[in-house]
Structure formats: C-alpha cells, structure tokens
Amino acid sequence: MIQTTVFQLDEYGPWTVTPSPRAEMDLQVLQSRLYADIAAFVGEREGYAFYTRGDNIIGITNGLDSADHERLQASLRNRYPVSVSVGIGSGETPRTAVAAASAELRTAGSAQDETRTDVCRGDTLDKTGTVHVGHFDIESATERFTDRLGAFETYTAIHRWYGTLARHLYQEYDALSFFVGGDNVVAICPDLDEQAYRDVITHVTEIDGIPFRVGVGTGRTAHKAGMAAKHALERGRERNRSVVMTEPTQTANL
Amino acid sequence: MIQTTVFQLDEYGPWTVTPSPRAEMDLQVLQSRLYADIAAFVGEREGYAFYTRGDNIIGITNGLDSADHERLQASLRNRYPVSVSVGIGSGETPRTAVAAASAELRTAGSAQDETRTDVCRGDTLDKTGTVHVGHFDIESATERFTDRLGAFETYTAIHRWYGTLARHLYQEYDALSFFVGGDNVVAICPDLDEQAYRDVITHVTEIDGIPFRVGVGTGRTAHKAGMAAKHALERGRERNRSVVMTEPTQTANL
Amino acid sequence: MIQTTVFQLDEYGPWTVTPSPRAEMDLQVLQSRLYADIAAFVGEREGYAFYTRGDNIIGITNGLDSADHERLQASLRNRYPVSVSVGIGSGETPRTAVAAASAELRTAGSAQDETRTDVCRGDTLDKTGTVHVGHFDIESATERFTDRLGAFETYTAIHRWYGTLARHLYQEYDALSFFVGGDNVVAICPDLDEQAYRDVITHVTEIDGIPFRVGVGTGRTAHKAGMAAKHALERGRERNRSVVMTEPTQTANL
Amino acid sequence: MIQTTVFQLDEYGPWTVTPSPRAEMDLQVLQSRLYADIAAFVGEREGYAFYTRGDNIIGITNGLDSADHERLQASLRNRYPVSVSVGIGSGETPRTAVAAASAELRTAGSAQDETRTDVCRGDTLDKTGTVHVGHFDIESATERFTDRLGAFETYTAIHRWYGTLARHLYQEYDALSFFVGGDNVVAICPDLDEQAYRDVITHVTEIDGIPFRVGVGTGRTAHKAGMAAKHALERGRERNRSVVMTEPTQTANL
Secondary structure (H helix, E strand, O other), X not given: OEEEEEEEEOOHHHHHOOOOOOOHHHHHHHHHHHHHHHHHHHHXXXXXXXXXXXXXXXXXXXXXXXXXXXXXXXXXXXXXXOOEEEEEEEEOOHHHXXXXXXXXXXXXXXXXXXOOOOOEEOOOOOOOOOEEEEEEEEOOHHHHHHOOOOHHHHHHHHHHHHHHHHHHHHHHHOOEXXXXXXXXXXXXXXXXXXXXXXXXXXXXXXXXXXXXXXXXXXXXXXXXXXXXXXXXXXXXXXXXXXXEEOOHHHHOOO | OEEEEEEEEOOHHHHHOOOOOOOHHHHHHHHHHHHHHHHHHHHHOOOEEEOOOOOEEEEEOOOOOHHHHHXXXXXXXXXXXXXXXXXXXXXXXXXXXXXXXXXHHHHHOOOOOOOOOOXXXXXXXXXXXOEEEEEEEEOOHHHHHHOOOOHHHHHHHHHHHHHHHHHHHHHHHOOXXXXXXXXXXXXXXXXXOHHHHHHHHHHHHHHHOOOEEEEEEEEOOHHHHHHHHHHHHHHHHHHOOOEEEOXXXXXXXX | OEEEEEEEEOOHHHHHOXXXXXXXXXXXXXXXXXXXXXXXXXXXXXXXXXXXXXOEEEEEOOOOOHHHHHHHXXXXXXXXXXXXXXXXXXXXXXXXXXXXXXXXXXXXXXXXXXXXXXXXXXXXXXXXXXXXXXXXXXXXXXXXXXXXXXXXXXXXXXXXXXXXXXXXXXXHHOOEEEEOOOOEEEEEEOOOOHHHHHHHHHHHHHHHOOXXXXXXXXXXXXXXXXXXXXXXXXHHHHHOOOEEEOOHXXXXXX | OEEEXXXXXXXXXXXXXXXXXXXXXXXXXXXXXXXXXXXXXXXXXXXXXXXXXXXXXXXXXXXXXXXHHHHHHHHHXXXXXXXXXXXXXXXXXXXXXXXXXXXXXXXXXXXXXXXXXXXXXXXXXXXXXXXXXXXXXXXXXXXXXXXXXXXXXXXXHHHHHHHHHHHHHHHHHOOEEEEOOOOEEEEEEOOOOHHHHHHHHHHHHXXXXXXXXXXXEEEOOHHHHHHHHHXXXXXXXXXXXXXXEOOXXXXXXX
16 A cells, blocks of 8 residues: 655645736745755655645655644745645555545645645555655666757656656556656556566657666655665666566565 | 856766665755755846756856856855756757757766866856747646646646647747746747747647647846746736737836 | 754864855855754754754754654755764753763764764663743843844844853753744753742843743643743733743643 | 845744744744845855844845845745845944944834835945955864863853954944854954954953954955955964954955
C-alpha cells in the first residue's frame, strides 16, 4: 500500500490577479519557496514531494500521519499569504492512491471555492506500506545534450522524453513519474519486475530515440526506496547496464 | 533585440552523487531555493528567470549588465555548496539569443569540466531592447481539470499541452515558452501580430483539444511586457476573447 | 529534566575571510536562513531554537533523538557551504543542560579545529522531560518606545532591558533567556513559583525602569510550554496582571 | 551624508496573537526569512540591513532610491502574510539619519495603527554620500570564550560587550552599532580619526575587560566601506594592531 498527499493552494488562481496581476517573479519565488518548505518537511519524515503544477504538489507520504500534515499546514498558514488544503489517499498502486487523495479534496469543494480553505481530509495508513522507486536518467546526457545543444532545446528534448515516459508508466503500470531536474526522473511504481522496466525503456526509446537507464529500489518509505534506487542507478552507470534492481535483502535493514 | 542568460550549475550531476547519492528532497530544496534566489534577483531588475531543468536556468535579462550577473554569481557562491556559471547572449529573436548564451557557456567548457567554474561570459546589450510576452492560460482550467480529474492526470494533461505549445512556438516563431504553474505558460516571443497568435491557438487546440487564451504585452523589460500581457489576459477573460494584444500606446509609459 | 542542543558552525570564522572577506550581507543572509532551517526543523518537533550568536545556535530539544539531529545535520550539509557540529546535553536546570551540551562540543575539539567537522555528540533523554517557559514582554512597548523614540534608541533600550533580565534569570535561577523580536523575551526556566517571577520583575524594573509582564507555561516540550505561556501572557494583558501562571491542569492535555 | 531606512512591520504585534498566539518557531522562521530577503535586496545594491528587533529592521541605504524601496515593499507584500512600512531619512551623522527615518514613520501613524500599512515616506539622497564603517571583533574570541565557556555564557558575555560598545559609540559619536554574529560588531560611524577609535577601545575595555580590535573603512556605499573595514581588520590581526584605518586612497576606486 502506498500513501499519497495532494497539497492544493486555496483559491490561488484568483489571488494571483487580485486586486490586479502580481509580478510573475514574485509568484515564482513564492511557489518555489512554498514547495521547498513542503519538500523539506515531508523529506525529513522520509517522504517525497514533487512540484508538478506548483499550486498542486504531490507527495508520497508513507510514514506521515494526519497530525504531521496539520502541523505543516498550520506552519505554512503562519508564514505565507496563501493557505493550503490537503487531501490524503492510499491505494494498492500509486495511481489509485493519488486518485483517492484527489477525490478527498474534490469532496471538500472546488479549488476556487471561497469557503474551502485549510481543509485536511483523508485517512493515513495504519501500517507501514512499501514504496518502489525507479530512478531514470539519460545515458551521457551532458555530452548528448547540454554540451551540444542550446539550453532551451536541451530542456524541451528532455521534457518531451519525460512526458513520453511518464504517460507510458502511468497508463501501463499505474506509476507516477516526476521530473526532478537535470535529466532525472523519479517514478513511484507498483512492484514491477526487471522485464517490465526493460519493456518501458524499449518502448520509450523507440518513440524518442534517447537511450536511458533505471535503478530500482524498494523500501518502507519513499526516501529508503529512492536511496536504494539511486545506488542501483550508480551501479548501472559503472557496469553499463540499463536496468539494475536492488535485491530485497539489500534494502531489508535500510 | 532580446538578451538572455543561461545559469548553469558547475559539475552539478557529479556533485549530487559524491561521495554517495544525496537525499532527493535535499536536492529539490537546494534547487528550488537557488532558483528562487536567481528569480528574485533577476526579477527585482525587471528580468525573468525560469526553472526549466533546475541545473540550467534560463533568464530574460534585458536591463542587467555584466556587473549585475557577477554580483549574483558571487552572492550564490557565498551561500550555496555549488557554484554557477553564466552565459549571456543577445539576438533578434529569443531563439537566437538563448543559442548565443548557450554557445558562450560551451566555449568556456563542458558543464562537467572540473576546471570550468564560476565563469561569466558574453556581452550585454548597450541599448534597451524590446520584449514581447504572450501569457497563455487554459479556459476554465479549474472546472475542466482540477475539480474533475486527479492531480496527476491534470498535471500530465497540462504538461502535454504546454509541450505542444512550446515546441510549436519555438519551431515556427523562435519563441521560448515556459510553464509557470497552474495552467499558465509565459512565452517570450518575437514581434508577432494577432493573426499569428490565433494560428498558434488553432494549431495547438487541434492537437490537444484544450481551449486556451493569450494576452500579449510589449515592453522594454520582461517585467513590463509580462505585466502588460497579464492585464491583456484579464481583459480576454472578461470579454471572452482568445487573443488580446496590448496597444503599444498603453504600454508606452509603463 | 531538560534537553538542550548547541549547533555550532564548523570553522565558520576562518571561512568568512577565506580567501578574502566575504560580503557582509551574504553572511547575514546565510546565517539567517541556516537559523531558519534549524528553527523550522526543531520547531516541527515541538522544540525551540534561538539565534544567539548565529554561528552558535541554542536549541531546547526535548523530544528530538540523535537520529533527528543527524538527519538535520545531513540535510544542512547538503544545502549549505558550511557544516554544523552538534552537542546535546541534559540537566536538572536549563543552565546545567546547556553546559553539558557545550562540554560535549568542546570535548570533540575547538570550534576552529580543521579536523572537527560534522560531529554529533551527547545523549538524548530517554523519558519525556518537562519544560517551563516564561514569556516576557514590556507593557505598552509601542506607545512607550516604538511610536516615541527612534528605531535605534528603542532597540538599544530593549536590548539593555533584555540583557539585565537574562543575566539575572541566569545567575539567580539557572534560566536561559532569549530575545525573540519586538519586545518579547522567551525564558527557559526551572520550576519557579509565582513569587520568584514577581521578584524578577521587581528587581529588573528597579534597574532599567521598564515595566513588563510575564506569562508562564509548563509542558512536555518547549512548544507546549511556550504556547501555554503565550496564552497566560494574553490573560495578563487583558486583566492587567504582571504575572500569570498557567495552572498545571490547564496544560495537562495540551 | 548618510541615508538610512527603517523597515517596520505593520501591526505585527497584534498579528502574532490573532486569533490566538502563533507558534514561536513559525514566527522566528518568518522573521528570519523576511529579514534575509531585505538584507539580500539591500545588499545587492551595496547597502546594509540589520535585524535589530526583527519587526523593525534598520538599513544603511545610500544608493537606493524610492523606487527601489517600493519595489522591495511590493515584493514582500506578494510573498508574506504581513506588510512592511518604510521610513527613509538622511543626516550628517548616522544618529540623525535614523532619527529622521523614524520620524517619517511616526508621522505616518503608529506601528499598530490599522490604517497605516505599506507606507513609504521620506526623501533619498540626490548625491552619493560617504559611509564610514568600523568592523570590531574580539581578540582570540574562540580561545577566550567559545572553547572555554558554555554557549550561553559566551553569548551573554559578548552580548554585554556589544551593548557597552554600542551605547558608547551612540552617545559619544552618533554611531550606530550592530551585532552581526560570532564576535563581530559592525558600526556605521561619522568620520572619526584613529585616536577616537583608540579611545573607544580603551573606554569599553575598562568596563568589560574584553580586548578587541577594529578595522575602519570608508566608501560611497555601506558595502564598499564595510569591505574596506574587513580588509583593515584582517591587517590588524596579522600585525597585532588594535586600530587599522584604511587610507582614503586605498578605497578610492573600490
């Protein structure tokens, strides 16, 4: 079972243009810092949080209970000009979990409903779940892109590759993939075997023509699974292998 | 003429895994805050900066001279565990400008070259240039997506729409488009007329089926052009028009 | 029993002038943000942290174990150009606790010892302790100072009052007092009765001539005790009483 | 002539207890970050800003005009739950300048006046002024205090020394002194000669018994004067001299 959280800024769209449009860089600074605070809080509890749309942030929150979420919410309310509503949901797959979390928020009201502020809804897992992380990156991305193409072309090429990868993983495997900077994608996955990851790489490479690798890790929290995945990816780079799975025994006492 | 800057973290990829992989949320917090500092600095001087890949940040920097860039660089070096190299480039279109900025960095060395740190290369514009901004957003995005679909599906749908829009604007018009959160895209454009924007909307809507609007503004800096574009977009929402151009006279004394 | 932590930047003095003196505002921004990160981390776990000298930060850390401290340390190391050593110490009084925490650091080496970096020493409390907080503020400070004197004179007057109060509470009662902005002082105290607080106010008012109040709270953590103290102080303002103690029963289920 | 700015949070005291007292660490994080943003903004324009009371921040702002102040104000309003009023004042001495800045704020209304928000009052200097900075630190502070006494005793000893030094410099020389962390004090001074600094050291050492040094610098901005002072202090450490003045010619082309 995986637990996810959707952090949704309350009435944020209207706020950005009231009484008149606010400076774009002020909004970018606000969004980045608010995200950083959520990422730090969730990260310290071994969860993950991803920026996605900035006004909707998706967290993998196994290990965080409702009191943790409410503490974060109260702290943000004390330090920002906007408030944040929280929907928590769990499921057998990352896809069903985030759907449940999203449904909690929708049940509470519209994202632009003036009366829906600072909501915290949904149940957290009683037991420890299990998180599977696939950490993907592009082979020789610096030589292939950064040192060869312009900064914008590199960005759009990697962005396109990420989009193809994310949609495929979501539609075929119920996984949630997030671009985390550079040429790195972190996917929160169900329990997939090595062949599934090989199939993903084959399928996506056929579409975009970009060779890439994945390291896979498993753990009781996103952090533990993610660290195992990073180590696996390092081994893949060293040994020139496109898929490296962490052995369950290696993660047992993480 | 438009002036752009590429901010590139030096040897960042290797740093993230030395001596062993660093916690993902620490990296996300670091990247978000470093971006926020660049966005604040550039924004206070009426420029724009966009996160893109996090380790490569693209700025629209009309009005910032080399001393400004070096001051920012020195300040980041004093406050972060990583350093930033800077390439500045100008051009007739946003596309050629960012290509020139990228070329300055490449000439200085690879992004993973140990001896290339803290470089600041490229010439700034002597004269004030002109910036054109198209601010796009989706019609009724909250009702259409946020309040109806799950948070991840909304994200990927908007992400896909942004990708289509960005590639089309780049390939056909030499424009640089950036997702700025929610359902908003800011495009730095050449001087395009209303029909061009109509064509863009028609073309992209045919592909992705998502109706959207644009407000267009012009100014001596990204901030001035962007604020005019935001006001134009507001008028488009009120009057239900898909393209609103700001009259040049309206921006004259901004 | 109270648990305290001293966070000490490693070799910070030499770093600020190597290879040549760094810009003062860069240092101030660095110190403020690093402190804010420590305060947020400790605060989310119901502890308190106080800026004091900026390169030495004192925490009241009942409820935080060694793993928490090490997680914070690792996170700071990943995001700042400086590292932080940690000494943890407990005692019957705040004074003896911070002395023990400081001794742990000194045993590990000098603050400017090149080989002493990232140390984490000292034992955390097995059991929940009890924290007593006295929250002091000046009667009618805005009318008396802010709206009457210049900003610097107000600052030095309040600073002097704080110094007198802090030294008296430390020497006579083993309490640790910290200025927390405006005209507010938070003191971490042993278990003192109402008469002791009355004596403190009488003594300090005789020296500096500034009338002030205190609200006193008790709890298992600094946060719980501090919130009770704040509520008590509010009651003191409403009822014009200079000392308000929270009844133990009122804090029982905080 | 020196130009100073008082940044005063509007109605901050009442806000911190409305509707009920807010968590102390949330307030500390808010205050530290807001200060850091002001320090970064002012610092990038070669000014200085000092935390002092947190809700009242004093800046040395030679080189910043009204538009700069208003830009900072607007940016803070977009990113924080509190707003900031600004008083700007100039004078022949730092003391008269900050008195003038404070008077501008008081004329606009009380710090707790509900109708006084986001004020920006006062005139900026037309011409470049001259700033004199004395950078003080304690001889062998690490050996004398940090490595010998506990963290709290060290803090209060240095705090007391700073208080004595600041009051003496203010009363006798119209200088504004600020504790900037560690054992460092930055004083914004009139044009004093070497003998005056020697007298200050003699006087304060007699009271507190702590030996200390000063480096003095002059420049058109606080940053330029402060950097010259830091370099002078370094020379004083190397040559074991208690007062080192930077020769005017040395700062001419800074």
